[in-house]
Every structure is written in C-alpha cells, then in structure tokens.
Amino acid sequence: MLAKVRERCDAIEECYEFMLAYAAQGLPSDEGSRSGGQIREFMRRAVKALAGLAETCSMAVKYEGLEPADRYEAFFAVLDRDARDSLAAMELVLAQPAISSQLIDNLNASIHLRAMLTDLFLVGEILSAHCVRGAVHPKAVGSLSCGESTGESPR
Numbered sequence: 001m002l003a004k005v006r007e008r009c010d011a012i013e014e015c016y017e018f019m020l021a022y023a024a025q026g027l028p029s030d031e032g033s034r035s036g037g038q039i040r041e042f043m044r045r046a047v048k049a050l051a052g053l054a055e056t057c058s059m060a061v062k063y064e065g066l067e068p069a070d071r072y073e074a075f076f077a078v079l080d081r082d083a084r085d086s087l088a089a090m091e092l093v094l095a096q097p098a099i100s101s102q103l104i105d106n107l108n109a110s111i112h113l114r115a116m117l118t119d120l121f122l123v124g125e126i127l128s129a130h131c132v133r134g135a136v137h138p139k140a141v142g143s144l145s146c147g148e149s150t151g152e153s154p155r
Contacts, residue, residue: 001063002127004056008049009120015046016108016117023105029098039099043090050087050116054080057123066130079119085112 022039030036054076061072089110093103107113 001060005053005060005123005127008053008056009124011045011049012053012117012120015042016113018042019104019108023101023108025101027101029100031098036099039104040094043094047087047090047094050083050090053083064130075119075123079116079123082112082116082119086110086116089113 018035018038019042022035025033025035027033027036030039057079058073058076061069061076066072089107089112093099093107096103
C-alpha cells in the first residue's frame with residue numbers, strides 16, 4: 001500500500017524538479033522546445049498523483065496499522081486541502097494556451113504548492129522513521145522521503 005503513496009510522491013516530486021528547471025530557462029511558451037513539450041506531461045502526471053492523495057495515504061496508514069490513527073487522519077485532512085488547492089493552481093496553468101517559464105516560476109512560488117510539498121516531505125519523513133524503527137517494511141517505503149533527491153525544501 002505504501003508503494004502507491006511512493007509512486008504518487010515520486011510523480012509530484014519529479015514534476016516539481018522539472019518545473020524548477022523549466023522556470024530557469026526563460027521560455028516564452030511551451031511550444032518549440034523539448035522541455036516545453038514535456039512540461040504539460042509532467043504536470044498531468046502530478047495532477048493525477050494529487051487527486052486522492054490524502055485518501056491513499058490514509059489507506060496506507062490503516063493497512064500498516066500506524067498509531068495514533070486519529071493524528072494521521074487529522075493531518076491527512078490538511079494534506080487533502082493543500083492537495084486540492086495545488087490541483088486548482090496546476091489545472092489553471094494547464095488550461096493556458098501557452099506555458100511560459102515565468103508562469104511556472106509563479107506556480108513554483110505559490111504558497112499552495114509549497115504547502116503541499118512540505119506536507120509530502122513531512123509524511124515521507126515520518127514513514128521513513130517508522131521504517132527505521134521496523135514498524136513498516138523498508139521495501140514498502142523505498143524512496144518515500146520526498147525531497148531527498150533535490151536536497152531542497154520548498155521553503
């Protein structure tokens with residue numbers, strides 16, 4: 001079950017990393033460049049991963065029997081709100097006829113996106129800690145600790 005959370009986390013993290021690089025390119029549009037052709041695909045994968053993310057996390061915590069369940073559920077309500085807010089911003093950008101580097105830079109700076117990313121980093125760190133203590137099987141978590149590949153926090 002945690003593998004599903006990891007897959008979603010990976011898609012979101014990969015999109016964020018790609019958006020950071022895309023924003024730095026100074027492109028006026030997503031047309032006519034290789035990275036311009038990829039931005040929409042990365043964003044679509046992240047949008048798909050964000051939809052139902054909190055529910056998937058909740059199911060994983062129940063499956064693994066992590067306690068205290070009520071604290072996880074309270075946090076997943078926050079994650080759900082932040083994911084929905086991020087979805088709205090990402091879908092607005094995807095609806096535009098052209099996606100410039102400046103538009104992506106503004107999306108990257110969005111407090112909604114940053115809050116959701118920080119939520120993912122927190123969840124990943126907690127689940128990784130459970131893995132270290134043996135509460136969760138290591139293969140179930142894998143690279144779930146979001147943020148490790150960039151070494152950056154969204155703040």
